[in-house]
Amino acid sequence: MSDSNQSLTLRAPVAGVVVPLTAVPDPVFASLTLGEGIALDPLGECLHAPCDGEVVQCARTHHAFTLRTEAGVELLLHLGLDTVELNGKGIEPLVAVGDQVRAGDPLCRFDADALALGASALITPLVITEAAGWQLLPSKHREGERVSLGEPLLVLTRTAIEQSDTRADGPLAERRVTLALASGLHARPAARLRAIAREHNVNLTVQQECSSDNAASASASSLSALMNLGLTEGATLKLTAQGEAAEAALDAAERLLTTPEAEEHSAPASSTLTAVALKEGELAGLVASPGLAIGPLVSYQLPLPAVPLMGEGEAVETDRLKKALLSVGEALANAEAQATRQGQSAEAEIFAAHGAWLEDPDLAAAAGQHISEGRSAGQAWREALDAEAARLAASGNTLLAARVADLRDLQRRVMVELSDDQQAALPELPKGAVVVADELTPSELVAVATQHPAGLCLAGGGTTSHVAILARARGIPCLVAMGASLIDAANSATSESVILDAENGRLALSPSATQRAEVAERIDARRYEAEQAQALAHEPAMTLDGREIEVCANIGGAEEARLAADSGADGVGLLRSEFLFLERDSAPSEATQRDEYQAAVKALDGKPVIIRTLDIGADKQLPYLRLPSVPNPALGVRGARLWASQPELLETQLRALLGVTPLETLHIMLPMVTEVGELREVRKRLETLASEMGLDTRPRLGAMIEVPSAALCARSLAVEADFLSIGTNDLTQYTLAMDREDPALTARADVLHPAVLRLIQATVDGAKGHCPVGVCGAAAGDERVALLLVALGVDELSVEPARVPAVKAALRCLNAAALADELPALLALDDATAVRQHLSAWLAKANQTDITTTTLERC
Template sequence: MSTPSLTLAAPCAGVLWPLESVPDPVFAGRALGEGVALDPLDDALYAPCDGEVVQCARTRHALTLRTGEGVELLLHLGLDTVALDGEGIEPAVAVGDRVVAGQLLCRFDPDLLARRARALITPLVITEPAGHRLAPLAHAEGRRLARGEPLLSLIPAGPDASPEVADGPARHRELVLALAAGLHARPAARLRAIAREHAVSLTLASGDAEADADSLSALMNLGAVEGARLTLSARGERAEAALDAAQRLLTTPEAAAPAPAPRTPPAEAADGRYPGLVASAGLALGPLVHHVPALPQVPRDGEDPAREAARLDRALEDVMARLEIAQRRARASGQEDEAEIFAAHQAWLADPDLKGAAEARLAEGRSAGQAWREALDAEAQRLAASGNPLLAGRVADLRDLQRRVMAEFGDAAAAPEWPEGAILIADDLTPSELVSLAEARPGGLCLAAGGTTSHVAILARARGLPCLVAMGDAVQELAGEQAVLDADSGVLEPAPDAERRASVEAAIAERAERAARDAAAAREPAVTRDGRHLEVAANVGSAEEARRAAEAGADGIGLMRSEFLFLEREAAPSEADQRREYRAAVDALAGKPVIIRTLDIGADKQLPYLRLPQAPNPALGVRGARLWASQPELLDAQLRALLRVGAPESLRIMVPMIADAPELGTVRARLERQAEALGLTRLPALGAMIEVPSAALGAGGLAAEADFLSIGTNDLTQYTLAMDREAPDLAARADVLHPAVLRLIRATVDGAAGRCPVGVCGAAAGDDLAAPLLAALGVDELSVEPARVPAIKAALRRLDAGALADCLPRLLALGDADAVRAALTAWFATDATTTTTCDERMPS
């Protein structure tokens, strides 16, 4: 008799997720079985098919149905909801009940679960296929499904190849369950995996009840809670090893599931100040203004409704394609929260009701952009008034989608108006938004999200705009007619008293005077008091920034980030496009050296059109120079574009993520082959970035292969200290002034001595304390954001590099970065003309 097919219906309205995208390794790794997941838009789950309830979790968050064909399927409401112990979940069925498709299984409080659980994403998993296999999904990821809509199809799998029953010695083990949440889905799945890994039959008994590890529903129906006495039995040649693994699993307390990472890092400081991470240092005094992007300006009335409808269809298709690219990029870089948002936006965009509402307005004579605006206004009002917190919380997503589509039809929104010097508060900004906002001359930026090495942070530093990031949602509630943004210390003071305001005004005026003096001397060379000449170059991301750097007095470009050309595109730039941008940067510096870094993609930067292999830790995976192995044409094309600039006397090429000399030698050979094919005999200088400890420790060999070295202090610090530079909890400790990092910098300088020059192009080069110390360590060049060029040159002219170099043994012997910073602060606070020894200038 043939096995019948089976169709499962959506147990709730929701957004479709493939199981491998669920942010839980047990489900994503299919340890429980094949299936799919939904992000619920309802407050209840309904039976996806006819069947019998064979398991209900004690904590109400999961149940298993068995169909008449013997198929068992698990419905798991949310992730890590077992820890709620049933709170917020009301079951409507019990074990033994027979249900029909569409019958209510449980109700839940979506607001409570969204706040207390890790996620509301609800997997539906086939734990026992009973001779069936899952047919390919009929729906696209991110689609919004209605309750009861066909979700999955199970089709006959052919002759059943049942595993052989394990034979061999039987072993038994007594133990006490130590899992706080009891024997729920995750440990049950792991027990089944242990049995299969060791090729044994494994059973677990609790009291008079017994369950085979191959049946998840039977295991969970044991109802075993923390403290229960269990008997494990295993049969097979590896029975003892299986029992050891199972005992470790069941007697080791589970680590608490990570709570949803709050975006508010710190609570409000005790003195009323709000902390954040310093993306761009500085000081500002002005009113707090909340930045909310304005909608694009679109015409109210349209032309022929059919023509407007076609325009709307094209716009929706274009936005959908861009959202798909954004989602893939976010998922490829491990940004699951961002990917989830983009998937939800795609689901809204495909909603036929929204499109129908817009088309109704087209029939009334509205333009495509205005029809979409009015349709989404109405939907947003409906959601806000629904009384359902889960739906009301989606209004912000809807507004973002409204803006995206309207931008396809209208002109850019009018420039924002606020008092000059205002301190802007925003959730986050795109690079293009920051460029636009900077034209209105704000005093500073406070962002709830963001990171210190994001593109927005780079642009803020380039403009000398004080900026704090990762401040958390609490900053969105602040208001103040006169606030202080102290982006040197990393705090926002929303209500400073009169004395504090006066002191800040005086400090700002003093800084302005000093900046004017520094700018006047910016084109003069940077020569220390003891006669050392250092070049002060600029870090840029475009030819326009290169022109700004030249105006600021930069001695050259120490780092041009070429990935800015490759990001925010649907395909790689052509060789001609690249050549034009590189040539414009070279021309802007009028013969001064211009170092252009080859594509540095991977880790925190991804391209939608570049399929990189998945890596558990992308920062240690395929990035920088390692891309040549998998993307040779992409990087060879960049080499050809650079060679065609035709300025070998000033253009220099720098390769990121070089681990050793042979790796750079391979790149040099490629460069020489490309030059030969182009008929060129003069090649630009080729250098390597020192970003990993192996490169620093092997600098002698690298210097024999390279024409120059440049230390990327951001990554070198990250890899030396094993601290993600974007992790808010570690940012304060991931400090370039840690003695271990300083020792690697000194090893680089010593290894390259007499062979090739060494520069620094990381953020440390523009740090008030780190820059002089780098000079004392012997580097030849500091490359900083353009706005910092005048100040760094002035600081070097005040420096006695030799005197500070005499203190290096003492500094490198200190315990951590805090101690180094304290010692340097004391050194610079002492008048160098009256005391000269380290003991006098760095008191213990």
């Protein structure tokens, strides 16, 4: 939308959370190779035009659209990252090339879950690929800020001097190549072609060779033109370059187009299900939430609220619908806030998603159309969502179909607001029932869960549905996609109890008494173990050979500190102080920091609390801290290196930490330490500040071991430090040269790689006799890995609060000395897979496997 002849306002194409373009986890977008702009992490499921313009490019795979304004500005909207790999799955385009659109017109609908599972991120960049003499003003929106659909997002102004189209002169060169890019010529390689042309100062043209005389061609200066060629793998191309460096440019272009793209961000393969060999009287289903259950089979069905068919006029019914939507939106926001306070993150995320879907203008428009035809607000909403649910169910896409239950939930919530009848109470279910339903909405699942069902069986649904997420979060065994025969079976079932095996994907409708007894025994053993682990959570974790291991908690703030205390944690092994610095316009004050640190120390009531100083850089950035752009942020200014350029941040944080009482329980930990000099500098500054504040006590000062240099120099660090803490996530990343943010390398970036284990051993050996060594990385929460870490000599493990009881229980059944004797054999193995297999075999022999089922019973 053009505000005047001199400015152009771009509006949010979807409700979402702001992400600076330079923070997008894709080098082509982050480096601004495509152009300047902004990105949103979407909260809706429809992408809209940010301004008036013509659609000049629609990606073959529906994931990208380019608009050209009347002034010639070209804008690329790129739905998600690496969505080209999905080949259009989960995306429904609503426009075509040549269409004229107005600001706010829908461009495409998409299924957020389909994209989230198949792409590397949902983050959606909005990029100005052709400025046409316009300049982008700095955005007023900060990172992490939530914006609404249609809200002003960016403003461009016309520059004083129009950019001219400079064409290179010089030799003309041609080359024929075969396109080897599996996903074709999409945005990323198109941007690189343009960069090649600019770098070599040439005019570069791409043309597809075919039998026709009018084969389409495009200049590399136009991304939309390049992408509109629709080139796919195997296409024969003629490249033409003009300029003094034409041959060099063609060399670079040929390398780009004929080298298959690395699959570092390719979509994961679809999960396959092992065929279930069914016996007579059994039904199969997909495992949505694992576990075992025995109980009576009970059907659940709740009718929709009664609403009038016809309305009292368009104005009256439109107002009623608007008020109902507002009321439900407020209820969802309150439910999200309450779930967040109670630590129920799965519920909170789903309530947030429903709130975003409730704001979908297409649903409101469909209901409005029915109102204009004479329907009541309630009936209009019902029909609008019936139609959308039918469309999703008929899509043939299991991920889209899985969203039907969410639509039904929104349908019911709004209809309740518009119904005159008192809402019927939930059907009363016997405690311990295996509940059968065609579908359950998320809110129904939450309500059913209050009646303590033993398990759930759904005729429809999917393993990625929100009901499945909620069932897993609450530990309720659940099978889905069991088919219509499930309802028939439930209506005709005669057995007193069924067996729900949500580990092997089957429901036994007529189990024998022997089968029921065997499963009941397994369920009792697991329940007993969990209860015993919780009952002993506040007791020390003492190994069988007499070593006491501290099991602490990793937390993000004072609220989680209270959860850590309740879980039985022996202290806090890592408080990530950066949570105080994120999502703010400026750094937190000394008082703000001190209050938060004090609350955490108070919650632990005398137990040690380790607070890590600000760890910013690499994957975490601050909008008010402009760090220099570097090719590899993971190797740039971060952790302890930050203090040289930002000393005021450290000084304020140290003063806040020194203001906490009692200082005896407060420990300070420095991230990303590479040499002892960094630790000495901070200790020196800490001493100076403590003296200025008139303090007699000093907090303990430690260092994180996250890079190989620190592990190999652990002895010199241990002489200076009061404690060391190994961050296994980064140590594994830097040792194996595998980005821990790369989903394609997640399985290979394994802490059990012999090289990583040797560095952990070097750390423990170097610190021996000087200071204790802990582990605060994710590996400490893996019970089997935790046992090996203790055998290596680690003194303390820090895990997520909920993991504390189970890790303590596992340690109590460990003979650490015996496992230590096995270390030479483990460290001599070739790779992490071999170490895992050897460790599992040793634990099985030592009666240490299956910690979650029988370890406590054996102990």
